[in-house]
Amino acid sequence: MxxxxxxxxxxxxxxxxxxxxxxANYLKFMERARSDFMRxxxxxxxxxEKEGFILVVASLTLNFKASAKMDDLIDVSVIIQxxxxxxxxxxxxxxxxxxxxxxxEIKIASIATSSGKLCRMSEALKTxxxxxxxx
Amino acid sequence: MxxxxxxxxxxxxxxxxxxxxxxANYLKFMERARSDFMRxxxxxxxxxEKEGFILVVASLTLNFKASAKMDDLIDVSVIIQxxxxxxxxxxxxxxxxxxxxxxxEIKIASIATSSGKLCRMSEALKTxxxxxxxx
Amino acid sequence: MxxxxxxxxxxxxxxxxxxxxxxANYLKFMERARSDFMRxxxxxxxxxEKEGFILVVASLTLNFKASAKMDDLIDVSVIIQxxxxxxxxxxxxxxxxxxxxxxxEIKIASIATSSGKLCRMSEALKTxxxxxxxx
Amino acid sequence: MxxxxxxxxxxxxxxxxxxxxxxANYLKFMERARSDFMRxxxxxxxxxEKEGFILVVASLTLNFKASAKMDDLIDVSVIIQxxxxxxxxxxxxxxxxxxxxxxxEIKIASIATSSGKLCRMSEALKTxxxxxxxx
Numbered sequence: 001m002x003x004x005x006x007x008x009x010x011x012x013x014x015x016x017x018x019x020x021x022x023x024a025n026y027l028k029f030m031e032r033a034r035s036d037f038m039r040x041x042x043x044x045x046x047x048x049e050k051e052g053f054i055l056v057v058a059s060l061t062l063n064f065k066a067s068a069k070m071d072d073l074i075d076v077s078v079i080i081q082x083x084x085x086x087x088x089x090x091x092x093x094x095x096x097x098x099x100x101x102x103x104x105e106i107k108i109a110s111i112a113t114s115s116g117k118l119c120r121m122s123e124a125l126k127t128x129x130x131x132x133x134x135x
Numbered sequence: 136m137x138x139x140x141x142x143x144x145x146x147x148x149x150x151x152x153x154x155x156x157x158x159a160n161y162l163k164f165m166e167r168a169r170s171d172f173m174r175x176x177x178x179x180x181x182x183x184e185k186e187g188f189i190l191v192v193a194s195l196t197l198n199f200k201a202s203a204k205m206d207d208l209i210d211v212s213v214i215i216q217x218x219x220x221x222x223x224x225x226x227x228x229x230x231x232x233x234x235x236x237x238x239x240e241i242k243i244a245s246i247a248t249s250s251g252k253l254c255r256m257s258e259a260l261k262t263x264x265x266x267x268x269x270x
Numbered sequence: 271m272x273x274x275x276x277x278x279x280x281x282x283x284x285x286x287x288x289x290x291x292x293x294a295n296y297l298k299f300m301e302r303a304r305s306d307f308m309r310x311x312x313x314x315x316x317x318x319e320k321e322g323f324i325l326v327v328a329s330l331t332l333n334f335k336a337s338a339k340m341d342d343l344i345d346v347s348v349i350i351q352x353x354x355x356x357x358x359x360x361x362x363x364x365x366x367x368x369x370x371x372x373x374x375e376i377k378i379a380s381i382a383t384s385s386g387k388l389c390r391m392s393e394a395l396k397t398x399x400x401x402x403x404x405x
Numbered sequence: 406m407x408x409x410x411x412x413x414x415x416x417x418x419x420x421x422x423x424x425x426x427x428x429a430n431y432l433k434f435m436e437r438a439r440s441d442f443m444r445x446x447x448x449x450x451x452x453x454e455k456e457g458f459i460l461v462v463a464s465l466t467l468n469f470k471a472s473a474k475m476d477d478l479i480d481v482s483v484i485i486q487x488x489x490x491x492x493x494x495x496x497x498x499x500x501x502x503x504x505x506x507x508x509x510e511i512k513i514a515s516i517a518t519s520s521g522k523l524c525r526m527s528e529a530l531k532t533x534x535x536x537x538x539x540x
Binding site: 017018023024025027028031045054056057058059060061062063064 | 152153158159160162163166180189191192193194195196197198199
């Protein structure tokens with residue numbers, strides 16, 4: 001419903017000698033989509049840092065179904081699945097012309113820049129994210 | 136018991152503007168350790184390709200506990216947890232001076248270079264890997 | 271005059287622990303721009319490979335004047351400076367709001383996929399590129 | 406004479422769909438060698454930062470002669486060619502079994518962490534580097 005998606009091109013830098021995208025690079029695609037999604041809804045890395053918290057990846061699961069190749073145009077989506085005061089769980093899917101390539105679940109945690117410990121994200125950000133949750 | 140481990144240095148290329156290792160780059164460290172582990176026990180990417188199969192990452196889970204930083208010396212371990220004719224599940228742990236940083240479970244599948252479908256790995260490789268399983 | 275330029279976002283993956291873009295990553299930005307420029311004017315990596323040649327980087331010079339940072343929107347330009355049957359020299363500039371960050375000169379060579387040696391690029395590509403040269 | 410060299414393995418992460426090492430990644434190999442060379446002779450990134458300066462890449466030239474491939478063992482050397490109070494010019498060569506693959510000249514500048522401007526490096530570092538110059 002409130003799914004966010006964006007297109008990306010696969011360049012040579014993303015591929016490996018198997019002729020396909022290197023497995024770790026799908027995480028870059030996913031983070032680009034999360035970054036733009038978050039920027040759109042009130043979070044910019046450098047700005048949040050001044051407010052005293054940063055969002056970091058706490059855990060993740062990836063399932064590889066098919067491979068993206070050089071010159072491909074892929075779509076990377078973001079759905080907020082669960083939201084607490086200090087964390088967000090996002091579902092992300094990478095497709096090419098509707099074909100599923102990679103799916104992932106990424107847990108993001110809010111960390112205090114002072115202590116490095118879990119902390120509440122700003123209320124403004126939490127309210128924004130809540131309004132984007134799929135219902 | 137039959138755990139394999141190797142040391143790696145963290146260089147600037149591995150870090151991000153948070154001052155720590157970029158989350159996707161831990162997958163590179165883990166693959167370097169798997170590559171050297173597999174090379175030691177009878178699998179070299181380019182050689183296997185000529186035999187008709189390659190090993191690819193099918194799925195993975197990562198848990199981030201603490202961060203590696205610039206100039207750190209880290210240890211990356213590999214344990215074979217489960218082995219079938221066409222897949223291997225490996226447990227990998229990244230530590231620094233004994234402190235757990237990141238743990239991961241990586242499922243590797245054997246894929247036929249001709250068809251791109253699941254296939255049996257060579258018997259020689261399977262026998263070698265079996266002898267390295269933790270009991 | 272016939273300058274080609276495209277905008278790119280700086281993501282966390284591009285930065286290092288100095289808080290700025292990692293020096294080697296500017297080459298990725300430049301290659302993305304070259305790839306899209308070349309795609310627009312008749313060269314796609316995978317298609318050319320079937321025609322028997324690929325374009326590879328033969329030499330390059332980079333000058334770093336100022337740094338791009340996380341969340342920046344940068345512009346990456348491409349100008350063809352010199353063209354022969356088997357090579358292209360391109361001038362590339364990376365700017366942010368008009369400020370020069372990095373300039374580069376990249377020499378691309380056409381290599382035969384069969385022999386790995388210098389070869390003529392396709393006439394169609396050469397004609398296309400010639401029409402895009404700055405005069 | 407005082408040449409410094411170290412061996413590195415080429416992993417899948419380093420390669421691209423051309424089956425060879427991605428051109429920008431040779432800069433990573435070169436920086437790993439420079440980092441270890443500098444660490445050995447008195448400069449560690451995080452330590453120097455506290456002293457008020459960092460070393461950054463100011464300009465570079467690369468010449469590609471032949472390609473490194475997956476599983477290759479390569480050697481990366483460092484020679485100090487020129488040294489001033491605020492900069493170092495290093496010659497670096499990447500070889501495989503003695504065959505030249507890539508050569509580079511890298512100019513490193515000392516930058517004040519406070520102002521971001523050129524500054525003198527520490528006397529201790531300069532003295533160390535001077536003793537390592539090829540004569």
